[in-house]
Amino acid sequence: MWILLLLVACAAATAASARLCLAGVAAAGGVPGERRAQDAVELGLYETAFLAGGPRRVTDTALVALAGERRVLLAHTGWVTVIAPEDRGGLDGPADLTEVERSLLASAGPDGQAPLAAIRAAHAGTEAVRALAERLVTAGLGVPAAARERLAAGVRQVRGATGLTLAMAVATVALNGSVRASDGTPALLWYVLPLLLTGTCWAVARVEVYPYTRWAATAGQEALREIPRDASPLSDLAARGPRTLRDPEIRTLLRQARPATRSAISRRRPV
Incomplete structure (x- = not known):
């Protein structure tokens, strides 16, 4: 009986690890057929931010850039306020800003004020950020969304296989007690093999x-x-994240901001 449980654990661990490895190789490779176009993409500030941290890093970089120009105010409460009324024109706003920056100002809403978490969520779905991602993927620099989803699914499957292996080990003890293999080796030692496989893949994925x-x-x-x-x-900031910021208040705000809740949004807005 315990051999059957072990085979189930090994099969799950092997399948999950193989799926994660294949997804990782595909994600690292980008779009091979279109990689010749990568020289046409200039790795500017927001391209760097997207490759290093995705839409969230793009939003954070644009916010700090606009705050430095006194166009937005980043409050320690987690709210973002567009200072100048003329900057609230959204995509039709100031011509001296990039599309990414104009779309961020528009993400603050008609009142020009919103929680940082809400702005991050809104800005990630704007056409400017999507176009930025598409250019990088077409150039072979970025990972397609489908490949990212497969990679995330592979990581989840490896975690599930690890849990299944542990469950099979517990079931072996519960059903068979201190059963041993034909060579006298405790049966539980055989579960080290699938655990080692999934644990190694999980660790490599994290690195x-x-x-x-x-x-x-x-x-x-x-x-x-x-x-x-x-x-x-x-x-x-674009390449290495908020930890590089010298302002401790902004650094803490960007690193600790969490998704907005209804109670937070319904509170009275700061003046």
């Missing part, structure tokens, strides 16, 4: 997939490595 592979293909990761440190505060 290799996070934080770049989710958004950047191999070519995109190489481009990110070429970005010099301390090039500028905004470049460091």
Whole structure:
């Protein structure tokens, strides 16, 4: 009986690990057939931000850039306020801003004020951010959305296979007690093999997939490595995240902001 349980655990671990490995290879490769176009894409500030951290990093970088120009106010309460009324024109706003920045201002709503989490969610779905992602994918620098979904599903399946293996080990003990194999080896030791397989794949995924592979293909990761440190505060933010910011209040705000809740949105807005 315990051999049947072990075979189930091994089969699940093998299938999950194989799926994760194949998804990781596909995600790292980007779009091979279109990689010749990558030279046509200039790796600017927001392209760098997307490859390093996806739509959220793009939004954070644009917010800090606009805050530096005194166009928005980042309050310690987690609210974002568009300062100048003329900047609330959304996509028809100031011509000196990029499409990403204009779409971010529009994400604050007609009142020009919204929680940071709500702006992140709204800005991620704008046409400007989607177009940015499509350009990077077409150039072979970014990972297609379908490949990211397969990769995430592979990680979930590996976690599930790990849990199933542990459950089979517990069932072996419950049904058979201290059963041993024909060579005298305790049966539980055989479960180390599928656990080692899933655990190794899970660990490799954490190292290799996070934080770049989710958004950047191999070519995109190489481009990110070429970005010099301390090039500028905004470049460091785009490539390496909020931890590079010198302002402790903004750094804490960007790192700790959570999705908005109904109670938070219904509170009286700060003046």
